[in-house]
Amino acid sequence: MNGRKTILAGIAAGALVTVAVAGPAAARDLTVVSWGGAYQDAQREVYFKPFVEATKIKLLEESWDGGVGVLRAKIQGGNNNWDVVQVESEELVLGCEEGLYEKIDWEKVGGKDKLMDDAVHECGVGTIVYNFILSYDADRIKDGPKSWADFWNVQKWPGKRALRKGPKTNLEIALMADGVPPAEVYKTLATEAGIERAFRKLDELKPHLIWWEKGSQPPQLLAAGEVAMTSAYNGRIAAANQNDKKNFRIVWQNSLYTVDYWVIMKGTPNKAQAEQFIHFASLPENQAKLPAKIPYGVTAKAATAMIDPKILPELPTAPENIATALYINEPFWVENLDRLNQRFNAWVAR
């Protein structure tokens, strides 16, 4: 961890030099940080450019690859130059706990009731929804699986299965395959017996399981016919269908979803502009333009009605898709990941 800090200190020092060269940065431009790539390209068209046009507030973009250590170093180093950052739920929970973010003043960003419940957090405003889904290749399997219980049915659908390596998401999937309704999953996992039950269920499938680690692997495994079914990120499957002309199907029944959030960095001088930006990026009419560019769900309740009905069924937030979905409980994982990682590694190696 210290090594990482040193690197960050180096980066921070570099940033300091830049600031010094640029002169005193009293009136720093609003700096918005997102995840780069195709996603940020879409955000630029949908949020950043229209925001600058509408408000005449100058906006500076940056990108990052996540990691709460980066944000910690910025706040502790005392020369934080970021204002609004898009974080994953893990960074949201950890950073909020450690006081790295401003508390959200919901009046200023448009109100809690405009967004779906899981997008509301004391330190963050949810902006996109993406899912862990069951996927299979419809060119190979005609009468495909419908649920996680089918994922376990190797008699009807022979062939290997792939899951993401690690306990997170897999314990939930195992319990749902074992008949636990989504609403009961984390209550069950909170008990030792529940964790035992999840591992026993995974035991049943173990001879047929292989593990993926990077989001790019599941479409490859499906394309190569290496596995009959796999868990995957919905965006990757949509991309494979679109770009490589694949016929992969997504099973939305009991999928798992997570939300990425906007946070405001603690002590920013641009708090008012930051709130204005988040407000702008949470308006349903603005959010509704994003899914056409990249298949993520958006968090404003009213946005769903404005999205092209042709692409809506492909989105995590389509009403019938989200109805049975399970929100990944990040506080549970922050609390238990060390122990369950160890147990999972021991289990998987046996």
Add this chain to the structure above:
Amino acid sequence: MIQAATVETTEIPALKRLLRRSQRRQQVTAIALVAPLLVFLLLTYIGPIGALLSRGILDPEVPSVLPRTTAALATWDGRELPPEVAFAALVADMREARSAGTLAAAATRLNYDINGFRSLMFSTARRLPAEIDSARDTLIGIDPKWGERETWAAIRRASGPVGDFYLLAALDLRRDADGNIVAAPEDQAIFIDVIARTFLISGVVTALCLVLGYPVAYVLATLPARSAGLLMIFVLLPFWTSLLVRTAAWVIVLQREGIVNSLLLGIGIIEQPLEMIFNRFAVYVAMTHILLPFMILPLYSVMKGIPAVHLRAAASLGAPPFTVFRRVYLPQTLPGIGAGCLLVFIQALGYYITPALVGGAEDQMISYLIAFYASRTINWGMAAALSILLLAATLVLCAVYGRLVGFGRVRPG
């Protein structure tokens, strides 16, 4: 390094002085020539590796974040709850750590030991009232876990600055509340198994390399120079391609709809595709292929030096071919076998990418776990402790090898 000239001791002392001076000059020159390499090694190799390995025995987070608490616990006998001073010290440390933003470091470290410690620390720090009468009652009031001996024992175990927590964990051991070393719970025990597996896989790969490499080296050593050179290129060719490319090539060859399966299905030998990837078989195949040159080259160089007349002499004295091989040829190739096996085995111990790409979950070796802790969970203490274990095991093995075979007989390359 420097040739000691033989000079009669009774000869002219001036000559001796001159000689010594010139020797010293040579010595200085030699050191000056070697110095850049030594400094380079020190800076880029020994230094960083030493610094990383030291994390396996250092335990700095808790004493630096909770200095008063660790001081107060130093005199605690551990039999009952610590005195009020320790509770008060913890309250003061927590307040300070929370405003400095350093609580996370200590909380993360303590969470390695006891699950749930992280949120215990944060929720306690958040709920501390401004005014406190009895720190003990306040803390236990916030969370009854502060009234448990085990909680405080965990803080004391992590009081550093050096500690055996990571090293014990790497051996599937831990300390209980009384400080006794006990086995980790069965569902958390993993490392001993994985280390044993690492040695098993390395041993099998070494044996396969020897069985496959020995005849190849023999053919290379006995063929006329021109065709031997051509064959040598085939041996060396894989050397010049990236490890990653060679491993990925095996994925393509062995996968379910890969070359081998298509061929076997096509000519009707099998009806169902064989499972040849993401299992131990694939690990053995790919690692053996990648490490084979390290076996062939030392064998070849040793075999090249064995005069053919020895074999002819043995045969002309009436030894049947197998006896010639066993009694005359094989003993002379032993140094090559030793060098090749040592090279292959030690390299195999550290293999990471190949098992990760072609192996299944139960074929991962110890370096996979080292990488897991170093880059995934950022638990450098654990990564360092496992590295220490791997290094120590390798050194022991080398020592045993040196005893049995003797390094003097090893002539690599």
